[in-house]
Amino acid sequence: MASLKEVRNRIVSVNSTQQITKAMKMVAAAKLRRAQDNIIQxxxxxxxxxxxxxxxxAGSESSVDSPLKAVRPVERxxxxxxxxxxxxxxxFNTNIIKATLxxxxxxxxxxxxxxxxxxxxxxxxxxxxxxxxGFKVHGQFTDTYSRLSFxxxxxAAEEIMKGYTNGTFDAVELVFNEFKNVATQIIHTDPYLPIVAEDTASSAKKPEVNYSFEPTEEEILTELIPKSLKIQLYRAVLESNASEQxxxxxxxDKATENAQExxxxxxxxxxxxxQAAITTEILEIVGGAEALKN
Incomplete structure (x- = not known):
């Protein structure tokens, strides 16, 4: 059986840990509120x-030739x-790594x-x-969340698009956690590049509409495609930030409950x-008194 001093030291240690986990829970709750507001917006x-x-x-009559839409045999x-x-x-991180593998x-x-x-x-x-x-880490953006902004x-999105445009990669996949609620995160593995045109079967159900473009169709899509990819990555990072918090x-919260138990x-x-120590001391005193009587 452990001594009183050892048990007392463990109680002090667990109590300190519980205070830390409570504080971290409160900090995460405050950050979660801001992160949740950002992703909802x-x-x-x-x-x-x-x-x-x-x-x-879908409304364009001609196909705009964009390097981000080029489909190549997937080698890299x-x-x-x-x-x-x-x-x-x-x-949180373990699940993402497992999904990637x-x-x-x-x-x-x-x-x-x-x-x-x-x-x-x-x-x-x-x-x-x-x-x-042992994987080759092509690029890494650390400390992103401390200065999180578009x-x-x-x-990061521009670096990824540059790698696809110059032919360094033939396909790009995006793996992230989507925020659902405090206790639930949904892992997404979405194709990022190339941009695949909408399914013809689903687009056939839509009514035919004639569009007039101002400025030209090429200028609109040339501007819209990179912006859409940047926003898509930014949304994934915001989802991950809210999911992390x-x-x-x-x-x-679970650590605090475990510490309490x-x-x-x-x-x-x-x-x-x-109680055992007190009982032992009483027995020793009684034994000593009896010895003195004898």
Whole structure:
């Protein structure tokens, strides 16, 4: 049985840990509110921009030749992985890394054997994990969330588009967590490049509309396609940021509950040990008194 001092030290340690997890939960809750507001405001804009791109593409009479729409045989693959910069958020990063490895195994196993699958990471945890696994990390944006803005994410999107345009990669996939609620994050593995035209079967159901373009169709799509890709990546980062704070809030809440349960057990052990020590002392005093009488 542990001594009273050892149990007392453990109680102090667990109590300090519980205070830290409570504080981290409160900080995550405050950050979650801001992150949730940002993603709620961004979703309608991103969806409308994507609809506009599809509408203009469907209504155009001629096909605009964009290097971002060029479909090539898939030899070299870039996977954009959005993780967090810090841990203590449960299985948030682990699930993203597992989903990425599963995507490579199921879809790009042949390219992976040739060493032609590269990782582009947004978030320090993803960069560290894939570097340890021997993957070539093409680009990494760390400390993104400390200065999260469209300008910062736009630089990453431009670098990805540049790699596809100059033929460094033949396909780009995007893996991220979509925020649903505090306890639930939905993992997405979405094709990012090339831009695939809308399914003809679904577009055939839409009524035929004649569009007049001002400025020209080419100018509109040339401007709209890169902007849509930047917004798509920015939305993924905002979704991941909100998901991270939700996962951290949940993890810290569970840690606080576990610390409370552990404190109850330690206090019970402490009381039992203290009672045993007092009983032993009483027995020694009684034994000593009896010896003096004799």
């Amino acid at each position: 961004m979703r309608p804009y991103a969806q409308k921009l994507n609809e506009m791109l599809l509408t203009v593409s 693959v870039l996977i954009v992985v959005v993780t967090s910069d810090r841990g203590l958020c449960g299985a 599963q995507l490579i195994e199921n879809k790009y196993a042949a390219q992976a054997k040739k060493g032609q699958v590269e990782i582009f990471t947004i978030g320090k945890k993803g960069a560290e994990s894939f570097a340890r696994r 300008v910062t994410v736009k630089e 939700g996962a951290r809030m949940t993890a810290m 552990l404190l109850k057990e330690l206090k019970l052990i402490y009381n039992r040990t203290r």
